Amino acid sequence: MSYLEVEVEEPPVATDGVWLQCIECGANVAPFDDVVYRCPDCGGLLEARYADYPTFDEFEGRGVWRYRAALPVDEGETIQEGDTPLYTVPSIEDEVGVADLRVKHEGMNPTGSFxxxxxxxxxxxxxxxxxxxxxxxxxxxxxxxxxxxxxxxxxxxxxxxxxxxxxxxxxxxxxxxxxxxxxxxxxxxxxxxxxxxxxxxxxxxxxxxxxPFRLEGQKTIGLEILEQSRDATGSFPDRIVLPVGNAGNTAALYKAFRELVAAGAMDEDEVPKLTGVQAEGAAPMVEAVESGADEVRRWDDVETIATAIRIGNPVNAPKALPGIRETGGTAVAVSDDEITAAQRALAEDGIGVEPASAASVAGLRKLRERGDIGADEQVVCLTTGHLLKDPDAAAAAGSEPEPVPNATEGVLDVL
Missing domain, CATH: 3.40.50.1100 (Rossmann fold)
Known part of the structure; x- marks a missing residue:
């Protein structure tokens, strides 16, 4: 997979071993001289590049800033983000039928999302x-x-x-x-x-x-998943299934893995298959993956219960599409009913997520049913936001409260 190769030769525009590089034309851009979001030469998306890429033994501390050796700046304002749990989900694992299934719950971050x-x-x-x-x-x-x-x-x-x-x-x-x-x-x-x-x-x-700097923080999700999976199971996951809206996490995780390969911290064949899930009413990335298109067509009319991924023009598609393809992953669209069913299934294992988060589990279910994911795979599903982010959706998916009289006997009557 040639796309996994990461250039490490430091150009003159670099500051403290950091610079920006266009993913389209390869132009190098100074990182902190001016505010820049796209390549000044061709308008392509930019990625942060580094003179050195760290290995796992260079990470220390907790949370996002444990990975400061892989980030473009020293520690900033922190509210103790990161260090989110990697849960086992026994009932879903048994139902879906994979060798090992865990859920990385980003809803446990300070404001409730990744x-x-x-x-x-x-x-x-x-x-x-x-x-x-x-x-x-x-x-x-x-x-x-x-x-x-x-x-x-x-x-x-x-x-x-x-x-x-x-x-x-x-x-x-x-x-x-x-x-x-x-x-x-x-x-x-x-x-x-x-x-x-x-x-x-x-x-x-x-x-x-x-x-591009925001995605640097998000790539720590991938670093945590690898470390937590290795500690729990002795190996990296075979596949990571994640919801896709603007495709930032797909791009960020793939960048994290490319950098680890460049550092010699993992082999190319150890990189997890990145598998994206979108709602059927907002699935431009899935359309591109299934059709083999090089570009994602903008959907102007999108609708889904999963409001966090109700996006028709994913800005990070040029970064994310290679991430899915080069890791051997895929993409799948799921219905709102499938999302709600997955939200309930996660709740039965004690994990409360908003609808967009549940899309990852809904996608895993569908791909297993189609035979696109093997029974021998070790899988991590990424859940991106907490249940309380969308209490109306949670209430609609849950059980109805039952009115009872103001008396013990009235409660006993319905037990």
């Missing part, structure tokens, strides 16, 4: 660049995380949300942390178009996942 990992790094870079106003478009989780970390760093935060399309719990988080919330009469992709224009005008510092 986004905290990217924000602790991204906000630190913003401080280094000297910017004061941070901004994002969001389906909810990004806004909650940015609001919290921006507040911690005493920065102004602006979030653009699709009006009426964000779960109330997520809006409440951003509001309480003091963000200015603008509700746009459009979908998430329209919000991202607007905030990207504001960023190009220099009005805000954009911390959506088009920002």
């Amino acid at each position: 986004k905290d990992r990217g924000m602790t790094v991204g906000v630190k870079v913003a401080e280094r660049l000297g910017v004061d106003r941070l901004a994002c478009a969001s389906t909810g989780n990004t806004s909650a995380a940015l609001a919290a970390y921006g507040a911690r760093a005493n920065r102004e935060v602006l979030v653009l949300l699709p009006a009426g399309k964000v779960a109330a719990g997520k809006v409440a988080q951003a509001s309480l942390h003091g963000a200015r919330i603008l509700e746009v009469d459009g979908n998430f992709d329209a919000c991202l178009d607007i905030v990207a224009e504001l960023a190009d005008m220099g009005e805000v510092y954009l911390l959506n996942s088009i920002n």
Whole structure:
């Protein structure tokens, strides 16, 4: 897999062994001189590059900043993000029929989603660049995380949300942390178009996942999965199944694995198969994988109960598609009913997740039924957000409360 090779020769534009590189034309860009999101030469997406790539024995401490040797900046504002649990799920493992199944529950981060990992790094870079106003478009989780970390760093935060399309719990988080919330009469992709224009005008510092530094924080999910799996089972997982919205996690995990291969910390044949799951009503990545297309077609009309992945134009598709293909992974679309059933199944194993998180388990079920995942595989499903992120969806999926009289006898009558 040639795409796993990572250039390590340091160019003149590097600062402290860090630089940005275009994934399309290979141009190298100074990382901290100016605010930049795309290649100034061709407009391609950028990735952080390093003069040295660490091995596992160079990681120390806890949480995201345990992996500071693999990150572009020193420790920034932290709310103890990372170190999320890798749960066993015995009932789902038995039902699905794989050799080993575990769930990496990113909903246990401080604001309830994986986004905290990217924000602790991204906000630190913003401080280094000297910017004061941070901004994002969001389906909810990004806004909650940015609001919290921006507040911690005493920065102004602006979030653009699709009006009426964000779960109330997520809006409440951003509001309480003091963000200015603008509700746009459009979908998430329209919000991202607007905030990207504001960023190009220099009005805000954009911390959506088009920002290459935010993905550096998110790649620590992959590093933790590898370390936790090795400690629990003695080996790395064969496959990681994850929900796909803007495709940032797919891109970030693949980058983490490429860097470990470059460092000699793992072999190419040890890299887990990255397997993406989208909702049927918002599945442009699945369409591209199944058709063999090199580019992802934008879906303008998207709808799903899984609001966190209700995205029709995944900005990180150019990074994520090679990640799926080069690791031998695949992608699958699941229905809202399948997502809700998976959410209930996880709850029966004591794990509370929002609908988008449950998509990973729903996808695993479907791929096993189709024979695309083997019974001998060691699998990790990534769950990205906590149940309380979307309490209305949780209530709809759960059991109905039963009214009883204000008396012990009344309770006994229904037992």
